Amino acid sequence: MHYGYWGRFAVARTTRRRALAAAEGAVSAAVLIAACGGGGDGGDGKASTLLAQPKDTTKDAKRGGVWLGSHNADVQTFDPHFQSVPNQALTQFTYSRLFKAKPGRLEPAIWGETTGDLAESWEYNPDKTQLTIKLRDTKWHNLPPVNGRAVDANDVVFSWQRLEKIGTNRTLFANSVSPNAPIETVAALDNRTVALKLKFPAAALITTLATFTAGSFYVVPKEAESAIDLARTQVGSGPFMLAEYQPSTRYVYKRNEGYWDAKNVFIDEIQLPIVSEYATALAQFRSGAIYRYGNRGEGINGEDILPLKQGVPELELYQGDMRQQTYSAFFGWNPARGEKTPFRDRRLRQAFSMSWDRDLFIDAAYNVSALEAQGIPLETRWNTPVYNVADGWWLDPKGKDFGPNARYYQHNLEEAKKLVAAAGYPSGLDVDAQYVTTGQYGADFNKQVEIIMNFAREAGIRMTTKPVGFATDWRPKVADTQGDFDGISFRIFPEGSQDWGDRLFSVYHPEGGLNYTGLYNQDTSSYKKGDPKLTEIVEKVRREFDQDARVALIEDFQRLDAPEMYRPRFPGSAAALSVIWPVIRNRRVRSARTSTTWACGSTPPSRL
DSSP states (O other), rough: OOOOOOHHHHHHHHHSSHHHHTTOOOOOOOOOOOOOOSSSTTTTHHHHHHBBOOOOGGGGGOOOOOOEESSOOOOOOOOOOSSOGGGGGHHHHHOEEEEEOOOOSOOOOOOOOOOOOEEEEEETTTTTEEEEEEOOBBBBBBBTTTTOOOOOOOHHHHHHHHHHHHOHHHHHTTTTOOOTOOOEEEEEEEETEEEEEEEEEEETTHHHHHSSTSOOOOOGGGGGTTTTTTTTTTOOOEEEEEEEEEEETTEEEEEEESSSGGGGGOOEEEEEOOOOOHHHHHHHHHTTTOSOSGGGGGGGGHHHHHHHHSSSSTTTEEEEEEEOOOEEEEEOOOOOGGGOGGGSSSHHHHHHHHHHHHHHHHHHHTTTHHHHHTTTTEEEEOOOOOOOOTTTTOOTTTSSTTTTGGGGSSSSSSHHHHHHHHTOTTTEEEEEEOOOSTTTTTTTTTHHHHHHHHHHHTEEEEEEEOOOTTTTHHHHIIIIISSSSSSSEEEHHHHHHHHHHHHHHHHHSSSSSSSOOSSSSSSSGTTTSSSSHHHHHHHHTTTTOOHHHHHHHHHHHHHHHHHTTTSOOOOOOEEEEEEEOOTOOOEEEEEEETSSSOSOOOOOOOOO
């Protein structure tokens, strides 16, 4: 019998309930499986034959070869100071920041740890109101009009002035735009030295400067003022430079020999055909036309991994860290729209969350039970406003430390129905769901939205899909309106800074720039004013330099947000499995969740 995605969910609800119930109340510790004869194997020896072991082969690496990847969409703009999902990875290929995330080596990267990118060295003055940075000796791409000249301090100053004026995430940085942002001015002290003057000491400044999302402090050449159209092309100082862009067809990048760490960029060229459909991408991956699909090779659906490995034995399978689940719901808030924005009533938001069977979602979406049956046990975690991958910041809703508000994360369909009725809808309610359905948010997005909508339907919240044109209506009519739309929507949230104080500020603070919290109760006068309790926390954590105190504040934030569910993240995720072609080497040797690293030591790939 054939089932649709929700149909398989319904079947799974009965066949998997017993196994899920057995695990209820606790999340297992991370399971690290030794592979290729290296130790434990999940109980029956299967894992040792299926899973590859990370191995550092950098010393044997030789330069050359073509990396065959893929991209899922055309860009709206190449501008690195404009935040858009399709330009995210492409911006990291080509542009540098002052700082970047510090990668882990044969172990996961630690969330929030940074290292210099363009910054070679740096120091604060005694009262931490000025950060002075010495720049590396690095060069712009060998493209007109910069033609490989050296990056200098005036480029950084120009980039700051441009970001301050038009940058999507400028409220994270520029005090002239937001009184809660730290940077007042950026000045050149000499050709290779810049000084950032701060309005106040900011604990997260360097982590925020390492923000990898487009729309942040990427450094662009000063010639962009008049001689480069950054919306239509890319001219940067990053590891790769744009060699070709054919709309609806492909992107091609070549190595930048002037990059400061060029000795560790082994790949000559990256080819990224535009593949918007998962089935097409899967077929191309199976044939070897794509060496790795998705972020870190983790784009293959869980249900397809084992059949792929069994059908193409030479593929290498790796177990990784927790998958980062970036999808979220957000709501229409504007009281002027009346009954079309019912989620102003927090009882409906609570009902929406409590309709979710989070364990079942994770089990089916990531094929957990089937993989465990093959000897590959996977850790699973629920999401909060803090990603479940952010160890040290994330507070487990299934753990004892979360407290009584954890009940709003528990699946309780009976209580959800009562809340819907108490909100004035004894027969349930009908809601428009306005979101992008055309693939820009990845292969999993539509089917996971379908699951969420069906969970809600069981509680009496009936959602009707209203597709929104990504290139025309999405941002002006839904995404950027701060709640001035009807019903509910879903999206990826690239929240800017890698610091959790700044990241939560950007979404939950009234002056954060990405404020989707909208209001804090049903009082129409509070529209767009935020939640005072959460506002106080994010203001405190951004000024707190003691790490333990900062973590405690972020944990309090997660507890206080639970009964509000202002912007619930999708249920959660499992530890990742990645499947790649063996022409790629050093898989999981250097890892950085929040930035692309090409200092990875690949042997030269060749077409299969």
